[in-house]
Structures are given as structure tokens and as C-alpha cells.
Amino acid sequence: MNDKLNINEQICFPIYLLAKDIIALYKPLLNALNLTYPQYLVMLVLWENETRTVNTIGKTLNLDSGTLTPLLKRLQQKELVTRTRSVTDERVVNISLTTKGAQLKNEAQCIPEQMMEAMNVSVEDLTTLKELVIKILNSKK
Known part of the structure; x- marks a missing residue:
């Protein structure tokens, strides 16, 4: 009889391992840009x-302000973004790229291709995986 609670029967475990591996593969690429993975997501x-x-x-990245605010402060300290309060509503904080932040995009252009090579998968494989993940994520809405 197949035990449904066996770790090897769980879909969550290989997804968890894959997420950890992907972030680990990003680490040296992002270190070269002096960015952490969450900072990279904000820059994207x-x-x-x-x-x-x-x-x-926050809505785009599914991050709460308690997580996002310190992250944005660090990006501002690195002179990649500016944080300014809206003139019309002081509760709203606008985040804008600095010239340095915009120029960093040029250095990051190679990251998607380097990641694909590091994972040893084709564009088609990644597209299929991404579509399936998005389908699952959207099904819970």
C-alpha cells in the first residue's frame, strides 16, 4: 500500500527544494550586483x-509593508531608489529608480540566460513549468 504521507509522495517537497535551489543559483549572480534576491525582485x-x-x-510581490519597508530603505542606502511621499496624499510613498538603479538593469540583462543554463533546462521547459505554476496559483483565487 502506498503511504500518502510519505515524503516522496508529496508535491510540496520537490517544489520546496526547487525554490531553495533556484534562489541559491541566483545568489552568486546577484552578489555581483550587490543585491539580495528580494531586492532583485523589487528592482525587476x-x-x-x-x-x-x-x-x-507590495501587491505585485505579495510582500507586506513590514517586509518591504526595510528592503526599500536598504535599496535607498545603495542609491538605487528614492523614496518620496506623494504631494496629494502623504500616506502614499513613491519608489523611483535613481540613475544608478536604472543603469543596473544593463548589468542584470544576462541573469535570465545564466539561470536557464545553470538549471540545464530549455526555454520551453521553463515556460511549461511557469504556466503550470501560474495555473495552480490562480486556481486558489
Whole structure:
């Protein structure tokens, strides 16, 4: 009889291991940019649109303000972003890329390809995996 509680029968375990491995593969690439993985995620959001509110970044990355605020402060200390209160609503904090932050995008351009090589998978494999993960994530909404 197959034990449903056997670790090897669980879908969560290989996903957990994969997530840890992927973040570990990012580490040396991001160290070269002086970024942590969460900081890299924020930069990805800002590289898409140079100014975002803290709330928008938090919703995009599924991070609460308690996690996001110190992360943004560190990015500001690195002179990659600026944090300014909205003129129309002081509760709103806008996060904008600095010139240095925008230029860092050029150095990061090679990361997706390097990650694909490090994982030894094709674009098609990654696309299939991503689509399945998104399907699962969207099914709980």
C-alpha cells in the first residue's frame, strides 16, 4: 500500500527544494550586483516602470509593508531608489529608480540566460513549468 504521507509522495517537497535551489543559483549572480534576491525582485518591478508606490510593489510581490519597508530603505542606502511621499496624499510613498538603479538593469540583462543554463533546462521547459505554476496559483483565487 502506498503511504500518502510519505515524503516522496508529496508535491510540496520537490517544489520546496526547487525554490531553495533556484534562489541559491541566483545568489552568486546577484552578489555581483550587490543585491539580495528580494531586492532583485523589487528592482525587476521598478525596471518595468521606474516609479511605483510601496503598495503597488507590495501587491505585485505579495510582500507586506513590514517586509518591504526595510528592503526599500536598504535599496535607498545603495542609491538605487528614492523614496518620496506623494504631494496629494502623504500616506502614499513613491519608489523611483535613481540613475544608478536604472543603469543596473544593463548589468542584470544576462541573469535570465545564466539561470536557464545553470538549471540545464530549455526555454520551453521553463515556460511549461511557469504556466503550470501560474495555473495552480490562480486556481486558489
